[in-house]
Amino acid sequence: MHANPDASAQQLKQIIERVERLDDEELGIKADRRDVLAEAKAVGFDVKTVRAIIALRKMNPEMRREAEDILETYKSALGID
Amino acid sequence: MHANPDASAQQLKQIIERVERLDDEELGIKADRRDVLAEAKAVGFDVKTVRAIIALRKMNPEMRREAEDILETYKSALGID
Numbered sequence: 001m002h003a004n005p006d007a008s009a010q011q012l013k014q015i016i017e018r019v020e021r022l023d024d025e026e027l028g029i030k031a032d033r034r035d036v037l038a039e040a041k042a043v044g045f046d047v048k049t050v051r052a053i054i055a056l057r058k059m060n061p062e063m064r065r066e067a068e069d070i071l072e073t074y075k076s077a078l079g080i081d
Numbered sequence: 082m083h084a085n086p087d088a089s090a091q092q093l094k095q096i097i098e099r100v101e102r103l104d105d106e107e108l109g110i111k112a113d114r115r116d117v118l119a120e121a122k123a124v125g126f127d128v129k130t131v132r133a134i135i136a137l138r139k140m141n142p143e144m145r146r147e148a149e150d151i152l153e154t155y156k157s158a159l160g161i162d
Contacts, residue, residue: 011124012121012126012131015117015118015120015121015126015131016131016134016135016138018117019114019117019118019131019135020135020138022110022113022114022117023114023135025110026107026110026111029103029106029107029110030107032103033100033103033104036096036099036100036103037096037100039096040093040096043092045093045096050093050096050097050100053097054097054100054101054104057097057101
C-alpha cells in the first residue's frame with residue numbers, strides 16, 4: 001500500500017476500473033457469441049450440436065476417444081442404447 | 082440449410098470458427114483480469130475485497146441496500162454477529 005492514502009485510493013480506483021472494462025468486454029463477447037449462434041439457428045443448424053462440435057474440437061484425438069469410451073461405458077452401465 | 086452440401090459445410094465451418102475466436106478472446110480477457118488482480122495483490126490490496134467492491138458497484142444504491150438488508154436478516158436469523 002502507499003504511504004499516501006490519496007495515491008492508494010487512486011491506484012485502487014484504477015485497478016477496479018480496469019477490471020470493470022474487462023468485465024464489459026467479456027459481456028460483449030458473450031453477446032457476440034449469442035448472436036453467432038442465433039444466426040446459425042436462423043440458417044438451419046442445430047445449435048446444441050454446433051456447441052457439441054466446438055467442445056469436441058477443443059479436445060485432441062486421444063482425449064476425444066477417451067471421452068467417447070467413458071461415455072459408452074456409462075451408457076452401457078445404465079442400459080442406455 | 083443450403084441446397085449445396087459443400088456450401089452448407091463451409092458455412093458451418095465459418096460459424097464454428099467465429100465462435101472459437103470469441104472463445105479465445107474470452108480466455109484472453111479472463112487472463113487479463115487474473116493479471117490485474119495479481120497486480121492488485123502485489124501492491125497490497127485484498128483481492129477478495131476488491132472483488133466485493135466491483136460487485137457492489139454493479140448494483141444501483143437501491144439494489145445494494147436491499148442486498149445488505151437481506152444479508153443482515155439472514156445473519157440475524159443464524160445468530161451470526
